[in-house]
Amino acid sequence: MRILVVDDDINILELVTIHLSHEGYEVIKAANGLEALERIDEQFPDLAVVDVMMPKMDGYELTRRLREIGDIPVLLLTAKGELEDKEKGFLAGSDDYVVKPFEPKELLFRINAILRRYDKAVDVIIQVGPLRINRQSYEVSIGKRVLLLPLKEFELLSVLASKPNQVFERNFLIERVWGFDYQGDEQTLNVHIKRLRDKLEGIKIATVRGVGYKLEVLES
Known part of the structure; x- marks a missing residue:
């Protein structure tokens, strides 16, 4: 299973990558939305973990672009927990969200739940x-x-x-x-x-x- 991780915070990017790799996922890393769109031309992901607040292209716009390209499930990382931000994310096409700071176990749990919902958690x-x-x-x-x-x-x-x-x-x-x-x-x-x-x-x-x-x- 291949997961795209997009975050301009290098510490968060590396933290998520380490935990996903430990669980056996192949990780595609990108520091912003534009880089993410370039990377998926080379490797198509099964799911994307996307930070909301990024320069050049925010997570909402990237989510919309990913949904236009294909049926790519999206989990948003947000520093806010307000209802308005959650609503904006779901309207953009996201499947779920995790509020920073988060426990890696919670992130993995939500990723697995999304993959099961999309019937992507299948044998390689x-x-x-x-x-x-x-x-x-x-x-x-x-x-x-x-x-x-x-x-x-x-x-x-x-x-x-x-x-x-x-x-x-x-x-x-x-x-x-x-x-x-x-x-x-x-x-x-x-x-x-x-x-x-x-x-x-x-x-x-x-x-x-x-x-x-x-x-x-x-x-x-």
């Missing part, structure tokens, strides 16, 4: 028949053949493969892969499904008319 490796997905290295293989998938195709396949033979509704897939506030055309999902079908051998993505899609393993 997903194995479905000959299909093997490594959620940490973003590597997909079918037998000995390794596939290089664009990020959205990888995320879509990971969701479908997480529960083989279960039907996922179209709206659910769009929200999980493109974000709950996605305003684009549903045709985008159709295009990504078609691309995956063209690349997969021995794996079937079945259409359930009027509902959505499910992943099946073809018998050899």
Whole structure:
């Protein structure tokens, strides 16, 4: 699991990094919002821990940008506990908040709770028949053949493969892969499904008319 930590206070940044690394998370560090947006172009996180008060771009604006980019859960770090600040954070799209100073155990507890809510607290490796997905290295293989998938195709396949033979509704897939506030055309999902079908051998993505899609393993 990969977590983006954004804070202009180097002491907080290092403290959070140490505790997350100790729990087995891979940490992406950034000192401000602009740097954070550059970093996620290189490594896409499963969750972001974002400080509210930062120069150049505050945590609220960064949260909005992260939600526009994809379904990235956000936990805000704030020095204030007033209701107005909490409301502003939730309106920006954050999932939870921790008030400074905080106990590292509380931060870890809230992170785990968010990941469970998003159903991201799953095994790093997903194995479905000959299909093997490594959620940490973003590597997909079918037998000995390794596939290089664009990020959205990888995320879509990971969701479908997480529960083989279960039907996922179209709206659910769009929200999980493109974000709950996605305003684009549903045709985008159709295009990504078609691309995956063209690349997969021995794996079937079945259409359930009027509902959505499910992943099946073809018998050899």
